[in-house]
Amino acid sequence: MSSITACCPAVLVAAPASGQGKTTVAAALARLHARQGRRVRVFKCGPDFLDPHWLALASGAPVHQLDLWMTGEADCMARLHAAAQEADLIVIEGVMGLFDGTPSAADLAQRFGLPVLAVIDASAMAGTFGALAYGLQHYRPGLRWAGVLANRVASERHAQMLQEGLREPDQWRGALMRNPALSLPERHLGLVAASEVGDALARLDAAADALAATPLGRMGVAELQDWGVEFPAPAVPTAAPVDAPLVGTTIAVARDAAFCFLYAANLDCLRALGAQLVFFSPLADAALPPCDAVWLPGGYPELHAAALGANHGLCDSLRAHATQGRPIWAECGGMMALFEQLATADGTVHAMWGLLPGRVTMQQRLAALGPQQLDLDGQALRGHTFHYSRCETALRPAARSRRPGAPNAAGEGEALYVQGPVRASYFHAYFPSNPALVARLFSAGGVA
Incomplete structure (x- = not known):
């Protein structure tokens, strides 16, 4: 630069x-x-x-x-x-x-x-x-x-x-x-x-x-x-680590009308870390493309719940991916699709992919909004939350995000659920805030 x-x-x-x-x-x-x-x-x-x-x-x-x-x-x-x-x-x-x-x-x-x-x-x-x-x-x-x-x-x-x-x-x-x-x-x-x-x-x-x-x-x-x-030019470059820890890693990214909440900077960050990105449509594709990790970003699964739930081929492909111990990072809408059921605002209950136990329910009132920070293994990943649904699950949160300035034990942020290699939360991450931690999220066994 x-x-x-x-x-x-x-x-x-x-x-x-x-x-x-x-x-x-x-x-x-x-x-x-x-x-x-x-x-x-x-x-x-x-x-x-x-x-x-x-x-x-x-x-x-x-x-x-x-x-x-x-x-x-x-x-x-x-x-x-x-x-x-x-x-x-x-x-x-x-x-x-x-x-x-x-x-x-x-x-x-x-x-x-x-x-x-x-x-x-x-x-x-x-x-x-x-x-x-x-x-x-x-x-x-x-x-x-x-x-x-x-x-x-x-x-x-x-x-x-x-x-x-x-x-x-x-x-x-x-x-x-x-x-x-x-x-x-x-x-x-x-x-x-x-x-x-x-x-x-x-x-x-x-x-x-x-x-x-x-x-x-x-x-x-x-x-x-x-x-x-x-x-002025920045004094310190903000690029990803030079060792590019995701070289040789292919990440499948969901991208269609149901999963459209993607920051361009997040995609750039993954590429700078060395990852190869391939895109797929959970609405149209019957299986994952060949990949080492999956990213299910946010979007509008509630508007496409019937079609997503009926895509049994993709569901089986995701389940096989997880069974092989390969990472899945799911945020907000991506997490919603992984639960067993999704209840839309009109009361209709749709069977979803079932990689996580529980139900997500849409509501008229805003459930959460604002900046959030997720602390994992002593490192911080910044982002935000914005959703109209709530989830009911037997899973215990492995961690919780927190608002800026709030103590780590405040307990008011979004839950991070872990099920095998699946990590899911309502938290939307801004990847360039901590590229090294992001690389571990997309690496097998990378985050405790």
Whole structure:
């Protein structure tokens, strides 16, 4: 990696709360500039599997996470520096409200000197828009500001009222009118993945077209230089250990509509450790591909429970794999499919793969959400949890994850279940946080 500082226009798209339209605006901005021939790199602030699907489609490049705790400051610095060396524009989508969470999107912006663009759903306000914009800009001294964009605006007159309410008129970046064609479809865990939406690119193009008519969308090369950020090279490389302990190891990774919660950085980490990755579909394939280890990531097994449960060939293949002592790492949705039964929200009980004893039950209320750390053999693996189901099992947890700063014995985190070579948890791991420990998870007998 180069040791020089890299400079590139960058902007963090934030909001006062979730549901304001950050993803639509970030994706529209990326799509607009990508269509104009610029190289755009997009990042997502905080843990998120779904928004990156849309942001990657908009930009045409992989989308990685930035989080001062989960991914770490050094990892953030390395990824931003690398992106700045090759991109004409970096767009970062914030998480929740600008100041929500520890660390927050504002913390990330302040650490790296990122200009902040506020997106505010103005559908039910007029003069208060100006007060909210002013508060976001000045609540924390030292934040660079890129302006404010009004979203879901009713009319040109409404937009004029919003603009007139600003204390600082030069902060106005325009208005996007209320238009169902610009909305991105959602379900209980967030946005529907772009790959599941037939007109996904058309929706992004429509949003980009709408943004092109605003002052934000009319910013050219010269104006973008006002968003210039200098990203110093990281002092210490964050690459995997040089001995590449997974050389010669083939890992089969489940990837389809039922198992789609995959961080691009996790795949990169496994490859950097020397592993060869092969992908399979539990919905379509009757057997595992030849492999030494299996990764069942999260996703939506509850939406495909009947089809997954009926795939007896794959179930037999997984059971044979485990009987041979070969590792299986299953997280959240991947773990749910391994239990004997899965009860969906409508009360239907589906027979699943049965490698773990017990039942998983979907519920209407969120069961767990937030950053988590899993401590194994004296080492820590960082990640998060987010699920609407609960499990009932006779298995005793071999370990539990914990919230940042919580004591090891707090007992409030996610259970890690161990059954032979199977290790399963609701915990979603961010592999680059501890590549050496990840290598052991995918090695026979690697973790006690």
